[in-house]
Amino acid sequence: MFNGSGRLFRRREKLEPSQKFGRRLRAIFTSGKLDQAEWDELEATLLGADVGTNATRSILADMRERMSRKDEPVEALRATLLAALACEQSRDIELRKSADGTPRVMLIVGVNGAGKTTSVGKLAHLAVEEGAQVVIAAADTFRAAATEQVETWAKRAGAQLISGEPGGDPAAIAFDAVKSAKESGADLVLVDTAGRLHTKVDLMNELGKVRRVVEKGAAVDEILLVLDATTGQNGLTQAKVFGDAVALTGVILTKLDGSARGGIIIAIQQELGIPVKFVGLGEGIDDLAPFDAELFVEGILS
């Protein structure tokens, strides 16, 4: 099992931009008591981080309750945000094949341009570094040059690539990858699917088919939604619709190295209970870290 929280720790400097959020919050709380202007400022900060109106409202309510118990503001906020990110589901990910030798299978899904292929490359690299033997299925047969792009990543990461013809059946490619992984005794199959907007019913159905076909070969362990940190309130709808189509097990929050703060994950976690498992922190192959709520909030508040 893999839960390398140390990894996020090592890459903490990458979280620098989102720390503005924390600094700003600390600056808001000049005294132990909050007046209306400070509450407004806090609300504006949360809304400005894409936390969304509902989640912001519940965070503020929780915060007020803690403050009424005379908690110190920064501590109250830390506790509130941690509670907002608390999740019953584990964030751990299995990278090695199961005891009976079946490979782990991860489906990587998301809207266009979220960073699926890059995340697949980084995940493959991370798994190879942890000693896993990785197979990547180039199941994005739609976008121009998608296979070439994932091929480049596979080479960089040292993973085997299974690909098909442009316009080919993604489910078949994914199935072939699982089959090949079983034969070669590989640990992990990463299925890079084509970007699709959640409003395209046919494409969402196709995703369901990919899953069903893969399951004929091996159980699907993880279905990870790749979500761009700049995404606004639509992220919640995305998570919901993708979840309805293929039962998501987690989120990879990408591009957190920019100025965006990715607050939408709080709403996703609160309303849908889908945990964030990884964060993408840059363009390098090493720039993917397991998400850790405590370190995340710590990073926000330090």
Next chain:
Amino acid sequence: MFDSLSDRLSQTFATLRGKGRLSDKDIEQTCTEIREALLEADVALSVVNGVVEKVRERSVGVQVTPGLNPSQQIITIIYEELVAVLGGAARRITLAKRPPTVIMLAGLQGAGKTTLAGKLAMWLKREGHTPLLVACDLQRPNAVEQLSQVAKQVGVPIFSPEPGNGVGDPIKVARDGVELARTKLHDVVIVDTAGRLGVDAELMNQASKIRDAISPDEILFVVDAMIGQDALTTAEAFRDGVGFTGVVLTKLDGDARGGAALSLSSVIGKPIMFASSGEKLSDFDLFYPERMAQRILGMGDVASLAEQAKRAIGGDEIEAMEAKFASGQDFTLTDFLKQMQGLKQMGSMSKILGMLPGAAAMKKQIADIDESEIVRVEAIIQSMTPLERENPKILNGSRRARIAQGSGRKVSEVNSLMERFTGAQKMMRQMAKGGMPQLPPGMKMPMGMGGAMGQGMGPGMGQGMGQGMGALGGGFGAGKQTPQKKKSKSGNPAKRALEEGR
């Protein structure tokens, strides 16, 4: 997932009828609702506050009269404010006096620049230009390869001397590309650049060097319609780092409200020039402020619905069907089936109906729709012979029994379908006689769609939807582009308020 503003306001004003004037408390409540709705649409907080203030000022004078719904009056006010902001700076692409016109694309990673480059090239080609694509994204793995394939698909030449993947000097490629266009007499050059983060000084610097090397006539900032509050920060970083002259909004085929459009128009003051909305390279159009304002407000997206319908059913088919009815032929079960299948391609029934203005009023019915009803209707029609489909009148008892058996349904279901079909047929005959309002170009709804929608729905839905589609017809007339003289008072209050507010 989110209630549209009109739903929210309807609730707020539910108790208001009969009052002479909105009280301060009513206005306060209204402003809260507007604020939340705009925030949920991802409009930047500072912009939200500005809009809310304006609406507050204008709401003070709103009269509550028994005949008029105050929420619709307020919505009209907001709508006008949004259109004013969105359309204030509208303009079209500026062509250079001495060709080639150089267009440079810039934006965040994953915004859709490379796809957009292809779409823009195709659009320009159709407008009679001879564009050249230049591949300057040498950063992202295989971006050059992607642009080459896109270029091939649209049949536009590409200049890509460097393989990319980190190899090559994008500034030199840009300069040589423009030079090549000059010698080969291409009148427009589209330069695709690497996606970059606003905070990445190095890449931003590279972009400004590309800009200096080719002095573009237009720099288009490509932004994803799904972007949240970061839109302003990013746009400001690009404005200060590279500068841009216009904005292109991508991925509008999703269901994001696209509030970023409002933030950008309002704060950055640069016009939004194009709207890009799909996977196909032809899914690209000029930007219409009215449509965007409706979308942000969640007012039901009739224009998009009509376009989706057109796409799903196919333009040729629609024309053929229209010609058929115009020539006096009757609406048959074959047509009915075709429409039903077209509808199915557009997505779930509840989603389609949700796009209609006034959908809020039918929320419960929409939630109760049995999506498999369409499948059952399809099965019944497909169990008929071609002759029966063309001449439903011949369906006697024994034929109906056979059809029921063939489709695995009950005879009563066949009967009820036939009843509903007869209703649709009547409606179609009326429309063929000129009951359908003239639709503006590009907004044609396949004739009889309403019939199929209204009748395909199963017991209880037919009536309501027939009216809903009546609203659709009226809704078409409500847009600014339509010189509609008929006083087709729309069945939908939002649209009616708009018509009357003008």
